Amino acid sequence: MTKSVIVPLADGFEEIEAVSVIDILRRGGVKVTTAGLHPGVAKGAHGIDIQPDTTLDTALDMKADMVVLPGGMPGAEHLRDDPRVMALLQRVHEQGGYACAICAAPMALGAAGLTAGRTVTSYPGFGDQFSHGPYVEDRVVVDGKVITSRGPGTATEFALTLLETLVGPQKAREVADGLLAVRSPAPRVV
Amino acid sequence: MTKSVIVPLADGFEEIEAVSVIDILRRGGVKVTTAGLHPGVAKGAHGIDIQPDTTLDTALDMKADMVVLPGGMPGAEHLRDDPRVMALLQRVHEQGGYACAICAAPMALGAAGLTAGRTVTSYPGFGDQFSHGPYVEDRVVVDGKVITSRGPGTATEFALTLLETLVGPQKAREVADGLLAVRSPAPRVV
Numbered sequence: 520m521t522k523s524v525i526v527p528l529a530d531g532f533e534e535i536e537a538v539s540v541i542d543i544l545r546r547g548g549v550k551v552t553t554a555g556l557h558p559g560v561a562k563g564a565h566g567i568d569i570q571p572d573t574t575l576d577t578a579l580d581m582k583a584d585m586v587v588l589p590g591g592m593p594g595a596e597h598l599r600d601d602p603r604v605m606a607l608l609q610r611v612h613e614q615g616g617y618a619c620a621i622c623a624a625p626m627a628l629g630a631a632g633l634t635a636g637r638t639v640t641s642y643p644g645f646g647d648q649f650s651h652g653p654y655v656e657d658r659v660v661v662d663g664k665v666i667t668s669r670g671p672g673t674a675t676e677f678a679l680t681l682l683e684t685l686v687g688p689q690k691a692r693e694v695a696d697g698l699l700a701v702r703s704p705a706p707r708v709v
Numbered sequence: 710m711t712k713s714v715i716v717p718l719a720d721g722f723e724e725i726e727a728v729s730v731i732d733i734l735r736r737g738g739v740k741v742t743t744a745g746l747h748p749g750v751a752k753g754a755h756g757i758d759i760q761p762d763t764t765l766d767t768a769l770d771m772k773a774d775m776v777v778l779p780g781g782m783p784g785a786e787h788l789r790d791d792p793r794v795m796a797l798l799q800r801v802h803e804q805g806g807y808a809c810a811i812c813a814a815p816m817a818l819g820a821a822g823l824t825a826g827r828t829v830t831s832y833p834g835f836g837d838q839f840s841h842g843p844y845v846e847d848r849v850v851v852d853g854k855v856i857t858s859r860g861p862g863t864a865t866e867f868a869l870t871l872l873e874t875l876v877g878p879q880k881a882r883e884v885a886d887g888l889l890a891v892r893s894p895a896p897r898v899v
Contacts, residue, residue: 535865535888538728542755542861553757560760565732567743568760570750642889658889671732672865672890675725698725699832699848700862701891 522685523550524585525578525607528561528571529598533591535671536621537569540587543678546694547686554578556601564591575603584685586611590622590642590670599627608633612664617684621668621677625649628665637662638709642670659706666706676703712875713740714775715768715797718751718761719788723781725861726811727759730777733868736884737876744768746791754781765793774875776801780812780832780860789817798823802854807874811858811867815839818855827852828899832860849896856896866893 524544528537537553544551555561555571562568586608588598598604608618608631618633625641628634629649636652638660646654652662658673659680660666666684668677679700683691695702714734718727727743734741745751745761752758776798778788788794798808798821808823815831818824819839826842828850836844842852848863849870850856856874858867869890873881885892 534728534732535725538724538757541757542724542753545755551756563732565735566741566762567728567731570758570760572756670887670889672885672888675862695862697860698862699860701893703891 531594537589539674588624595623721784727779729864778814785813
C-alpha cells in the first residue's frame, strides 16, 4: 500500500530541506502532502515561496505514516509554537507512525514530547532547546520512530533514510542512483 | 558590487536543482531573481509549485552576471524551446556573463550556441542532444564562462561552484560550512 507523509510548511522554512524531502519521497512513490500553516503560499527562509498542496487544518485528520518537519528559522519556531503541529505529531506517533525533523526543527518534536530519552541530532546549537536523550553529531539519526538530521547539507541523506524506512533499501538505492547522489555514510541507528 | 543572477523557471523544472541554486547563492549574498516563463506559479517536476519573483518578460532586460538553468523534464525542453531564454543567454554571454545549466538543461545552452567546442557534462543520456566539445562525467565542469553539472545529487556542489565563481572561495566555504555540506571534490576546470 502506498505510504503517506505530511510535511507542514511554516513561513521561514528552509527550502533545500523541505524540497529535498518532498521531491525524493515522491520519486520513491510515497504520497507526500504539503500542508501550509495558513492558506496561500508558504514563505521560505531564503525568499522561495511554495504553494502547499493543502492547509494544516485540512491535513490534521489525514492518514499518515510519517510527519516530516523541515528546519529553517523562524519556520521551526512556528512549527514548535503551533498546537495543531503538536497534535498532528502526537496523533501520528500514537498510531505507530514516524516523527521526523531536520536542522532546527527537532525542537518541535521535543515540544510534542516525542524526544524524551531518545538519541537525536539537530543543527549545531539547537540541542539545548528541547528535552532528549543522548545528543550526537551523526548526520542522520534513527531512534525507533523518531528520525532527526542536521541541516541543508544533510537533507538528501535524511530524505533517502526516510524513503528507505518507508519503502525499503532497494527503492531508496534506485532513487539515490537516479539523483546521482554521493554514497553517504549509513545513518546512526539506535 | 552585489552580483546578480537570473534563474528562469519553466513548468517541469527539477525542484532540488532550482532551490539549491537559489538558496545557496542567496546565502552568499548574491541577488537572485527567479523568472517564470509565464505569469503565476511555476510547476515543478515533482509537484512542488514555486511562485517566481517575476516573469521572464520582465527579467529579459535585467542586468545579470549569470544565468542558471535548472534541469528537470519537461522543464529543460521548455527552456530550450523558448526564444526568450535563448536571447537572455546570448545577451548575458555577450556582455561577459556566465551561462550555467544542470541535468538536462545544458541542451538549452547548446541550442543558444554557447557550448560549441566547450567541455561539458549533463545528466546521463543528454549529451547527444546538443553540440559541444569534450563530454565528461565530472560532477561540475567549468569551461570559461560556461558551467555545467549533472543532476539533483550534484546540485549543492554546482551551486557552491557558482557562488565561488561570483564571490570567491572564502564566502563559498563559509556558506558550505553553514549548510553542513559534505566537502566535495573540486570541479573540473578546463
